Amino acid sequence: MSSLAVLHASQLITLAGPKRPRVRAEMSELAIIRDGGMLIREGKIEMVGSSEEVAKNAGHVEIVDAGGRVVLPGFVDAHTHLAFAGNRLDDFERRARGETYEQIAKAGGGIWSTVEKTRAASGEDLFNQAQTHAELFLRCGTTTIEAKSGYGLTVEDELKILRVMRRLNEEKPLEIVPTFLGAHAVPREVDANEYIDLVIDEMLSRIAKEKLAEFCDVFCECGYFTIEQSRRILTAGRKLGLGLRIHADQLSNSGAAQLAAELVYALGSTAYPRAREMLDAGLAVVLATDFNPGSSPTPSMPMILSIACMQMKMSPAKAITASTINAAYSINRGGKIGSLERGKLANFSIFDCEDYRELAYWFGIPQTHSVYVKGERVRLWGAQAAGL
Numbered sequence: 239m240s241s242l243a244v245l246h247a248s249q250l251i252t253l254a255g256p257k258r259p260r261v262r263a264e265m266s267e268l269a270i271i272r273d274g275g276m277l278i279r280e281g282k283i284e285m286v287g288s289s290e291e292v293a294k295n296a297g298h299v300e301i302v303d304a305g306g307r308v309v310l311p312g313f314v315d316a317h318t319h320l321a322f323a324g325n326r327l328d329d330f331e332r333r334a335r336g337e338t339y340e341q342i343a344k345a346g347g348g349i350w351s352t353v354e355k356t357r358a359a360s361g362e363d364l365f366n367q368a369q370t371h372a373e374l375f376l377r378c379g380t381t382t383i384e385a386k387s388g389y390g391l392t393v394e395d396e397l398k399i400l401r402v403m404r405r406l407n408e409e410k411p412l413e414i415v416p417t418f419l420g421a422h423a424v425p426r427e428v429d430a431n432e433y434i435d436l437v438i439d440e441m442l443s444r445i446a447k448e449k450l451a452e453f454c455d456v457f458c459e460c461g462y463f464t465i466e467q468s469r470r471i472l473t474a475g476r477k478l479g480l481g482l483r484i485h486a487d488q489l490s491n492s493g494a495a496q497l498a499a500e501l502v503y504a505l506g507s508t509a510y511p512r513a514r515e516m517l518d519a520g521l522a523v524v525l526a527t528d529f530n531p532g533s534s535p536t537p538s539m540p541m542i543l544s545i546a547c548m549q550m551k552m553s554p555a556k557a558i559t560a561s562t563i564n565a566a567y568s569i570n571r572g573g574k575i576g577s578l579e580r581g582k583l584a585n586f587s588i589f590d591c592e593d594y595r596e597l598a599y600w601f602g603i604p605q606t607h608s609v610y611v612k613g614e615r616v617r618l619w620g621a622q623a624a625g626l
């Protein structure tokens with residue numbers, strides 16, 4: 239565990255504030271320190287202030303000169319599908335031709351092609367592919383992700399995916415918060431109610447016993463799982479002590495968000511993702527990539543910031559809050575990460591820009607300068623290593 243002093247951030251974006259998710263006007267309060275610095279000991283933040291103050295208290299620790307760049311808490315991506323085999327390039331081309339998700343699924347693409355490849359992959363294969371994905375997240379300045387299973391859809395394959403995520407969490411610097419999404423789809427070979435029994439009676443109990451997941455998620459959507467079926471699964475997950483998440487209103491307005499409002503705290507009763515309405519309703523909005531091979535093959539939170547600002551009309555400050563401290567609270571990590579405050583883990587990224595708004599403004603341009611997890615600079619290990 240390192241001790242170091244970070245000095246001369248053009249803007250140290252601390253997000254210091256109340257110890258809870260931020261709502262309404264609070265989402266605009268980034269608590270920025272100009273020419274800011276941080277003192278880090280044993281992987282934790284000991285002091286945050288002006289570079290002058292921090293330098294005075296630093297003693298003989300290693301100095302990291304941020305050189306007039308922006309320093310942010312590591313992004314927290316609260317919704318990803320990290321571990322899958324292969325890609326969906328053919329689907330991508332079909333979509334580019336104008337085919338819908340449903341048409342592509344009928345033609346044998348969609349989630350089924352990924353399920354088949356993921357089932358066929360060995361644990362080692364899947365680990366190698368997932369660690370390549372993990373590297374991409376770090377490269378974009380993300381230090382914690384929530385990650386879902388859900389491309390196995392058998393007891394053994396769901397366990398395989400969750401074990402891969404556990405190993406990755408132990409061996410690599412990206413922190414992974416695992417979610418069980420056995421109810422991602424009903425496998426073709428099984429009847430829906432039989433499958434739900436399997437999810438509840440076998441998968442959930444084994445996952446709870448091996449402590450392989452912190453959350454339980456359901457794809458609540460027409461053609462996937464009904465409101466009633468979703469309620470059964472989520473209620474069973476809650477009984478085993480898992481937190482709840484839900485995929486709702488991704489493809490249509492099915493009333494699933496209403497169920498989410500009953501069972502889960504973060505979603506409201508309006509269609510997702512009308513961000514402005516959610517903000518106005520006082521919800522603690524969270525942004526995430528939904529990294530997955532079908533609809534969102536990006537691990538880049540800066541890209542999501544751009545989309546949030548340009549397409550969803552969120553301010554850059556609110557988008558930063560939604561992708562750091564609020565995201566941290568949504569995965570029960572608000573007390574440890576998501577802001578740069580005394581006592582929190584020293585997970586942060588330095589970006590090659592002077593103003594945090596540039597992250598969303600210069601879209602499509604990698605601006606990551608360096609990434610730190612628990613005060614240690616992340617060294618990428620595989621194909622991406624040359625890039626950072």
Ligand SMILES: [Zn+2]
Pocket residue numbers: 317318319485528530
């Ligand atoms: Zn998703």
